[in-house]
Amino acid sequence: MADKELSYRLVPSTCVYCGTGCGVLLEVMGDRLTGTLPQKDHPVSKGTLCIKGWSVHEFVHSDRRLTAPMVRTGGVLVETDWETALAAVADGLAKAKGAHGPDSVGFFASARCTNEDNYLLQKFARAVVGTNNVDHCARL
Amino acid sequence: MSDLKTIVREKLTGGADAFLCLKNEEGTTLPALITDADSPELELVEVGDSRYPLGKILINLLREYPDKRFAVLVRGCDERALIELSKLEQVDLDRLVMVGMACSAEEAAACGCPRPYPGDVALGEKVEAAPGREVIEEVESLAGADRMEWWKKQFSRCIKCYGCRNICPMCFCKDCALEDPHLVEPGVIPPEFPSFHIIRALDMTGRCIDCGLCEEACPADIPLRSLYRKMQDIMEDKLEYRAGESVEEKSPLSFLGTEHDIEKLEQEERHGR
Numbered sequence: 001m002a003d004k005e006l007s008y009r010l011v012p013s014t015c016v017y018c019g020t021g022c023g024v025l026l027e028v029m030g031d032r033l034t035g036t037l038p039q040k041d042h043p044v045s046k047g048t049l050c051i052k053g054w055s056v057h058e059f060v061h062s063d064r065r066l067t068a069p070m071v072r073t074g075g076v077l078v079e080t081d082w083e084t085a086l087a088a089v090a091d092g093l094a095k096a097k098g099a100h101g102p103d104s105v106g107f108f109a110s111a112r113c114t115n116e117d118n119y120l121l122q123k124f125a126r127a128v129v130g131t132n133n134v135d136h137c138a139r140l
Numbered sequence: 141m142s143d144l145k146t147i148v149r150e151k152l153t154g155g156a157d158a159f160l161c162l163k164n165e166e167g168t169t170l171p172a173l174i175t176d177a178d179s180p181e182l183e184l185v186e187v188g189d190s191r192y193p194l195g196k197i198l199i200n201l202l203r204e205y206p207d208k209r210f211a212v213l214v215r216g217c218d219e220r221a222l223i224e225l226s227k228l229e230q231v232d233l234d235r236l237v238m239v240g241m242a243c244s245a246e247e248a249a250a251c252g253c254p255r256p257y258p259g260d261v262a263l264g265e266k267v268e269a270a271p272g273r274e275v276i277e278e279v280e281s282l283a284g285a286d287r288m289e290w291w292k293k294q295f296s297r298c299i300k301c302y303g304c305r306n307i308c309p310m311c312f313c314k315d316c317a318l319e320d321p322h323l324v325e326p327g328v329i330p331p332e333f334p335s336f337h338i339i340r341a342l343d344m345t346g347r348c349i350d351c352g353l354c355e356e357a358c359p360a361d362i363p364l365r366s367l368y369r370k371m372q373d374i375m376e377d378k379l380e381y382r383a384g385e386s387v388e389e390k391s392p393l394s395f396l397g398t399e400h401d402i403e404k405l406e407q408e409e410r411h412g413r
Binding site for chain 2: 004006007008009010012025027029030034035037038039040041042047048049050051053054
């Protein structure tokens with residue numbers, strides 16, 4: 001067997017677990033994410049992390065991670081493409097709003113998304129659907 | 141004296157398959173593995189003023205690429221770590237070339253380093269520094285029971301991030317006692333005092349090379365380094381051993397060996413008496 005080609009690099013990134021925005025360096029060996037180091041000169045976290053930041057690489061290769069959109073059809077989740085999934089979401093939201101009004105719908109934002117993603121989500125909730133039912137997962 | 145870029149190129153054309161050093165990428169200092177003397181990344185290599193656990197990275201690289209030879213940029217602390225790790229069978233010094241750099245006077249003073257330079261210095265000028273002893277002196281000025289209270293107060297800030305263990309170049313065990321639910325109750329913050337911190341301090345005895353990365357990584361500013369430094373002082377005083385200094389002499393606390401070896405040692409000890 002030929003020698004494995006040497007490949008190791010650190011990719012600067014931002015921890016996705018909450019809104020603090022700590023600086024992490026993701027260790028990539030070959031084609032695997034193998035670890036996390038704190039970015040020593042990061043202006044927010046200054047080389048420190050909490051336990052979530054230290055383990056932020058772990059979910060990437062998790063077997064339990066969803067890698068494709070799924071739509072529940074006849075009570076069973078079935079993998080599908082984004083077009084179909086988003087059409088199902090739009091259809092469901094329109095039906096709920098049509099039958100019970102805009103406050104029958106709620107939007108749950110995520111600390112694992114960017115500020116811009118979350119801004120868009122609440123704007124969509126308020127301006128397009130017409131509800132202030134917006135909450136988030138970052139109650140840390 | 142040549143610069144880092146020249147040295148990296150020399151080592152890569154002179155037998156090393158890769159050079160582990162630091163680079164500056166868009167204003168951020170981070171470790172980099174350079175594998176090609178013509179790599180454009182070579183333009184970015186820089187010593188910088190951030191320290192990373194290069195020894196820990198090397199353990200994984202040596203294991204993942206068993207046929208490769210590495211060169212690595214080392215400060216005094218990195219060299220001590222690699223020497224101690226070799227005695228603990230974690231790195232193979234025969235597959236490593238160390239390129240030494242001395243820390244600047246400012247770095248050495250800020251770090252309170254006992255030896256801010258490696259054996260051979262290829263970059264920078266050697267300076268001596270006085271090891272920081274302020275915390276140890278403060279604690280030792282207190283009466284016995286007050287010392288415990290002092291540490292209890294420090295450790296009450298612990299958020300159990302495991303950063304001290306994770307960044308530590310000398311922590312490499314697959315199964316860590318700090319993750320054993322019988323020893324450390326899961327989900328409890330701060331962790332039980334003093335067991336959590338005593339477990340770690342004992343594991344560091346005869347092993348800690350006093351790099352201070354643990355204290356730098358602690359989000360709660362717990363003076364961990366002083367605790368481990370005191371342990372090393374006791375080791376030197378009682379067992380005449382300081383980790384990371386000699387390539388040959390192993391820690392008297394190493395119990396690496398088969399049960400048979402240990403029984404034999406015990407037998408010899410009995411006969412000796």
